[in-house]
């Protein structure tokens with residue numbers, strides 16, 4: 001295909017010729033050179049800054065910082081939670097905590113237990129029925145999540161999640177109980193007594 005231009009080209013030609021090919025003398029414009037040189041100069045300082053400056057940060061630093069901020073936002077006023085019955089029952093009722101726990105559950109636990117907790121074939125057990133293998137009371141959820149079960153078939157999460165995050169996860173798993181999701185894994189283990197009722201919030205102090 002040949003391209004045609006409506007106007008004749010009057011640009012001067014360079015004085016060299018290779019295999020019959022001639023070239024117009026169209027040097028790159030000055031502003032182009034300026035930008036190019038600016039990028040060269042910039043890259044020099046850029047490399048020095050990121051490789052040597054104590055002010056530079058890595059993606060890992062940024063990630064850790066974001067995690068810390070997120071953590072402070074979430075647990076700022078709470079301090080370290082106790083993995084006891086009362087705390088777990090209260091945490092189950094906290095919608096914000098349960099939303100956070102749900103997303104952790106989906107990213108970490110769903111690979112074996114399914115997004116709804118009903119268990120995937122050949123890996124995780126069904127957490128939505130009343131049968132449990134390693135759990136007799138609600139605190140045991142925290143223990144199983146922390147140390148794992150069945151020689152690592154259920155992996156320990158101690159190094160992965162903080163105490164508070166494990167409390168949230170345990171409370172979240174407690175909320176899954178009784179949902180009896182259809183199509184989940186068959187019941188395993190024994191039927192355990194229902195979770196105790198949450199103690200009512202402490203009455204305000206009389207003045």
Ligand code: HEC
Nearest residue numbers: 108109112123124125132133134135144149150153154169
């Ligand atoms: C690699 C697969 C896998 C992952 C990931 C996994 N689990 Fe498990 N989980 C299992 C298996 C298998 C069991 C049953 C262990 C047994 O047979 O005693 C189990 C058991 C449990 C139990 C006890 C259930 C019972 O009947 O005693 C709880 C609670 C639990 N998992 C919660 C979690 C949570 C929360 C997460 C995410 C932080 C998680 N699991 C991630 C495989 C997994």
